Amino acid sequence: MTVHFDIAVIGAGVVGSAIARDLSRYDLKVVLLEANTDLGDESSKGNSALMTEGHDTPAGTLERDLVVRGYQRYMTEAPELGLPMRKTGAVMLAWTEEQRATVEKHVEQAHAEGFHNVHLLKGEEVAKRWPQFRPGVLCAQWMPDEVIADPFSTPYAYVLDAVTNGVAFLRPWRVSRAERNAKGWRLSSDSGEVLDASLVINAGGIRADIVEGLANYRDFTMRPRRGQYILLDKPARAIHDVIAYPTPTPTSRGILISPTIFGNVLVGPTAEEVEDRDDRGVTEEGLAALRKAIEDMVPTLRDMPVNTIYAGMRPATNHSEYQIIPRFDEHWLTVAGIRSTGFSGALGIAEYVVSLVFPKVFDLKPAKEVRGVRVPDLSETSVRPWADPDKIAADPAYSEMLCHCERITVGEVRDALNSPIPPGSIKALKRRTRAMFGRCQGFYCGARVQAMFDAAKVKRHA
Amino acid sequence: MHDPAVLIVGAGPAGLAAAAELARRGINDILVIDRDDAAGGLPRFCAHPGFGIGYAPVPQKGPDFAARLVRAAEKKRIRILCSTTMTALEAGPTVTITGPETGYRTLRPRAVILATGVREANRGNRLVPGDRPEAGIMTTGLLQQMVARKVPFPAAIKSIVVVGTEHVSFSAIWTARHAGLNVRTMIDEKPRVGSFRAAGWLARAMGVDIRLRTRIAAIKAQDNRVSAVVIDGRRGTETIPCDGVVFTANWIPETAALTASPVEIDSETRGIAVGNAGRTNLAGVFAAGNVLHPIKASGSCAIQGRRVGAAVAVHFELNATA
Numbered sequence: 001m002t003v004h005f006d007i008a009v010i011g012a013g014v015v016g017s018a019i020a021r022d023l024s025r026y027d028l029k030v031v032l033l034e035a036n037t038d039l040g041d042e043s044s045k046g047n048s049a050l051m052t053e054g055h056d057t058p059a060g061t062l063e064r065d066l067v068v069r070g071y072q073r074y075m076t077e078a079p080e081l082g083l084p085m086r087k088t089g090a091v092m093l094a095w096t097e098e099q100r101a102t103v104e105k106h107v108e109q110a111h112a113e114g115f116h117n118v119h120l121l122k123g124e125e126v127a128k129r130w131p132q133f134r135p136g137v138l139c140a141q142w143m144p145d146e147v148i149a150d151p152f153s154t155p156y157a158y159v160l161d162a163v164t165n166g167v168a169f170l171r172p173w174r175v176s177r178a179e180r181n182a183k184g185w186r187l188s189s190d191s192g193e194v195l196d197a198s199l200v201i202n203a204g205g206i207r208a209d210i211v212e213g214l215a216n217y218r219d220f221t222m223r224p225r226r227g228q229y230i231l232l233d234k235p236a237r238a239i240h241d242v243i244a245y246p247t248p249t250p251t252s253r254g255i256l257i258s259p260t261i262f263g264n265v266l267v268g269p270t271a272e273e274v275e276d277r278d279d280r281g282v283t284e285e286g287l288a289a290l291r292k293a294i295e296d297m298v299p300t301l302r303d304m305p306v307n308t309i310y311a312g313m314r315p316a317t318n319h320s321e322y323q324i325i326p327r328f329d330e331h332w333l334t335v336a337g338i339r340s341t342g343f344s345g346a347l348g349i350a351e352y353v354v355s356l357v358f359p360k361v362f363d364l365k366p367a368k369e370v371r372g373v374r375v376p377d378l379s380e381t382s383v384r385p386w387a388d389p390d391k392i393a394a395d396p397a398y399s400e401m402l403c404h405c406e407r408i409t410v411g412e413v414r415d416a417l418n419s420p421i422p423p424g425s426i427k428a429l430k431r432r433t434r435a436m437f438g439r440c441q442g443f444y445c446g447a448r449v450q451a452m453f454d455a456a457k458v459k460r461h462a
Numbered sequence: 463m464h465d466p467a468v469l470i471v472g473a474g475p476a477g478l479a480a481a482a483e484l485a486r487r488g489i490n491d492i493l494v495i496d497r498d499d500a501a502g503g504l505p506r507f508c509a510h511p512g513f514g515i516g517y518a519p520v521p522q523k524g525p526d527f528a529a530r531l532v533r534a535a536e537k538k539r540i541r542i543l544c545s546t547t548m549t550a551l552e553a554g555p556t557v558t559i560t561g562p563e564t565g566y567r568t569l570r571p572r573a574v575i576l577a578t579g580v581r582e583a584n585r586g587n588r589l590v591p592g593d594r595p596e597a598g599i600m601t602t603g604l605l606q607q608m609v610a611r612k613v614p615f616p617a618a619i620k621s622i623v624v625v626g627t628e629h630v631s632f633s634a635i636w637t638a639r640h641a642g643l644n645v646r647t648m649i650d651e652k653p654r655v656g657s658f659r660a661a662g663w664l665a666r667a668m669g670v671d672i673r674l675r676t677r678i679a680a681i682k683a684q685d686n687r688v689s690a691v692v693i694d695g696r697r698g699t700e701t702i703p704c705d706g707v708v709f710t711a712n713w714i715p716e717t718a719a720l721t722a723s724p725v726e727i728d729s730e731t732r733g734i735a736v737g738n739a740g741r742t743n744l745a746g747v748f749a750a751g752n753v754l755h756p757i758k759a760s761g762s763c764a765i766q767g768r769r770v771g772a773a774v775a776v777h778f779e780l781n782a783t784a
Contacts, residue, residue, distance in 0.1 A: 235721050281592050305587060306586055308585075386549065386560045397562070399565055401547040439587070440581050444581065447607035447613045450608065454614070
């Protein structure tokens with residue numbers, strides 16, 4: 001007999017995970033399906049990790065509303081989940097008269113739209129506060145409420161919360177067929193598993209169009225946009241510790257230089273439309289553009305050692321607006337085209353989805369008692385386990401360093417491997433712990449981390 | 463736990479030779495810490511001859527030379543604590559360490575010898591473009607640890623390309639062949655082989671295609687595995703199919719624990735800046751081995767460790783008479 005769920009959410013990126021978490025508050029059978037071996041393994045893993053208040057989204061759009069709401073919810077709910085944040089603030093910089101005019105207009109607009117904690121700073125003020133910027137800044141828009149957060153632990157926390165509160169999480173479960181039946185949809189995976197769902201929510205991210213196609217919906221086409229990044233080593237943060245970006249032009253938002261929650265400095269993203277949605281390759285041209293951005297904005301970072309280079313893929317479509325399309329008569333809800341604001345918007349999107357689904361599809365109120373979860377705080381500015389005498393006294397595994405560059409202990413890696421949602425790959429383990437994220441990229445610890453990962457896998461399958 | 467007279471950070475050739483020399487000169491209150499799970503340093507992962515030249519009576523295989531140094535220290539009852547990391551070093555000298563036996567604590571030894579060694583620049587450090595598969599991009603250090611620790615390679619890696627032609631590059635070939643990997647090609651931007659010319663002849667005789675004046679332009683991947691490297695050299699741009707790429711040499715002194723410390727780093731070598739007999743700018747803090755100057759052979763590091771050990775012993779005698 002085929003298992004029946006009330007709701008199947010397709011895609012455990014940050015958006016699908018947030019939706020599954022909100023749905024877990026209702027007395028329903030919910031399943032979260034992920035095509036890859038781990039959650040957050042596509043667009044959600046390669047972004048700038050900024051939690052933005054929303055004033056840089058187009059006014060009057062659903063995207064604007066949901067990003068604003070997503071930010072508000074994140075401020076309250078992230079601390080409850082143990083997720084770290086740093087309100088470093090952001091500056092948008094003008095070096096030319098043309099840029100100055102744009103910045104002034106932006107500040108005015110932000111105020112008119114109700115963002116009052118946005119300020120115009122004079123060039124001298126900018127130079128005094130942030131001497132690292134290339135001289136000649138004429139003015140800047142200062143946004144003190146902009147936040148850096150943990151892009152990897154966030155979807156993990158959402159899935160952990162959802163699963164703890166009753167959601168089934170299946171992976172790898174790549175939907176390869178969708179057929180209408182009396183109750184809703186019958187979904188089949190590429191490895192032959194089958195399940196039924198009364199309502200399907202397609203949060204398929206970069207592959208949402210493929211999922212739509214299975215159900216014969218073709219409202220949009222994907223226009224995947226690649227963003228390349230350079231990650232600088234930790235000493236960079238002593239020079240630069242604020243989110244900074246150039247004045248946007250009509251065609252480009254520009255490359256930002258921002259501290260990360262893990263204590264590094266990130267430079268990126270480029271923006272390139274690519275044919276192949278899986279082409280997360282880094283190119284010479286991309287690297288040159290990133291190095292030029294460093295030169296143009298914070299030239300003192302030019303000789304800073306680079307830890308790694310990578311690219312992310314934004315799930316943009318041929319529409320600029322989110323593609324949230326309810327088709328409840330057909331038991332289908334599309335949540336796609338989240339382009340570059342998924343991380344900030346996820347909780348807003350989830351809340352909006354809930355408002356569409358209840359009571360229209362299921363006439364229910366959130367009834368269940370919620371079991372809280374907390375994930376490890378991976379931020380560099382937190383008390384790290386190796387420096388926490390109480391934690392070490394309780395378990396010496398927190399004093400045995402495994403990853404020396406990021407200072408991640410055997411205890412932390414062991415905990416991540418013992419999670420109810422264990423990492424599905426070595427790269428997922430990196431995202432759960434920060435192990436091997438550092439300057440040596442596994443020269444010292446790669447073999448030991450791999451050995452622990454393999455041993456845990458064997459144990460789980462025993 | 464009491465403050466040792468001398469704290470040595472790093473139980474590789476330089477650190478262990480310094481410890482042995484101090485003990486020989488009557489200074490026995492020594493603690494050697496190493497952040498890895500066993501003592502001996504990098505030679506312990508290099509299962510081929512050529513280690514300890516000039517220090518050991520005869521050159522040995524890496525693990526044998528490492529074992530000799532450890533045995534010598536143990537014979538002198540020198541305490542070696544593994545899995546123990548220095549996390550900060552301030553004037554005093556004041557050292558913060560963390561480890562299962564010590565917990566998180568501060569030590570105030572009379573002298574510190576930093577012998578933290580080197581690592582190779584990886585793909586990211588070198589800004590090599592292309593894909594980022596889950597498996598198959600390595601350094602010699604990672605390759606050799608995988609083999610020495612008997613960790614199977616994540617994917618079926620059969621043939622590799624080695625970037626670099628230094629001593630360590632041939633060490634990587636040695637290890638790779640013992641692990642059953644086929645080395646197709648070595649590439650180097652330099653006009654001639656960086657190691658002994660004989661090493662090049664030998665590698666060519668084993669069927670390795672050595673391409674000089676050639677750089678790696680990109681890494682290609684398929685199904686989350688390396689599928690090829692794109693190289694750019696005298697014959698133009700070529701794509702060489704392979705399952706893995708090993709970045710070798712291009713050494714970077716390991717000074718990570720010192721980023722927030724007053725110990726001076728030499729902007730040229732990127733290693734610890736030292737004056738006479740391994741003295742750093744911080745009173746009572748010395749440094750030896752490859753953390754100073756990438757890269758010298760294990761024997762030279764041990765000899766230098768011995769010399770710095772002697773200098774620290776003299777430093778104590780002078781302080782005692784003063």
